[in-house]
Amino acid sequence: MMSHEITSLVGSHKRRRRRGRGQGSGLGKTAGRGHKGQKSRAGKSMPLLSEGGQMPLFRRLPKRGFNNANFKTNYAIVNVSQLEKFDEGTRVDSQALSQAGLISSTEGLVKILGNGELSRKLTVVANKFSRSAMEKINNAGGTVEELTTKKSA
Numbered sequence: 001m002m003s004h005e006i007t008s009l010v011g012s013h014k015r016r017r018r019r020g021r022g023q024g025s026g027l028g029k030t031a032g033r034g035h036k037g038q039k040s041r042a043g044k045s046m047p048l049l050s051e052g053g054q055m056p057l058f059r060r061l062p063k064r065g066f067n068n069a070n071f072k073t074n075y076a077i078v079n080v081s082q083l084e085k086f087d088e089g090t091r092v093d094s095q096a097l098s099q100a101g102l103i104s105s106t107e108g109l110v111k112i113l114g115n116g117e118l119s120r121k122l123t124v125v126a127n128k129f130s131r132s133a134m135e136k137i138n139n140a141g142g143t144v145e146e147l148t149t150k151k152s153a
Contacts, residue, residue, distance in 0.1 A: 075128060076103040080136050081116020083124065093125040118142070 020031035033040040049056055078097060085100050086092055094106045103110060112124060114132025121141035129137075134144050 073109065075109045075111035076105075077111055077113055078102050078126075079113050079115040080118045080133050083112075083118055083122060083137075084116075084120065086120065086122055088120050089122070091123045091125065112137075 017027060018025060019027045020029070022028045030040065038044055038046070049058065051057070076097075082102050083092060085102075086096065090096065094103065094110050097103045097110065098106045109127040111128040112126045112130065112133045114130045114134075114136055118136050118140045122137065123143045123145065124137050125145040125147065127147050129144055129146060137144050
């Protein structure tokens with residue numbers, strides 16, 4: 001059987017609801033919107049968390065406590081297996097990683113993780129390395145240069 005020979009099966013295509021097309025349709029007159037009010041009007045759009053004049057929940061609840069997310073250090077993560085893209089003897093820094101499409105920006109911090117294998121001799125420059133990534137790069141004959149990052153106080 002070919003794809004163009006398939007006939008539509010009963011119930012395989014559900015018809016769309018035609019609102020406001022007469023009383024007999026079950027969705028005539030107000031078309032399921034009810035009578036009056038903001039939600040019955042054309043072009044209505046309300047904020048997702050709108051509570052209609054009532055003080056919103058997120059403003060009623062107290063904001064308390066410490067949130068460590070404000071001080072989190074974010075790293076762009078690159079695995080050792082992704083470094084196979086580079087030629088033998090290349091110096092791999094944030095600029096090279098960005099040009100290869102492995103990280104989005106040269107501005108942030110970079111961390112190299114040890115997932116996968118590396119068979120090329122590379123000089124890898126990053127802000128942080130996992131222990132397994134260091135071992136794999138060194139075992140392949142490459143070198144690791146760890147950049148120092150300043151802690152913001």
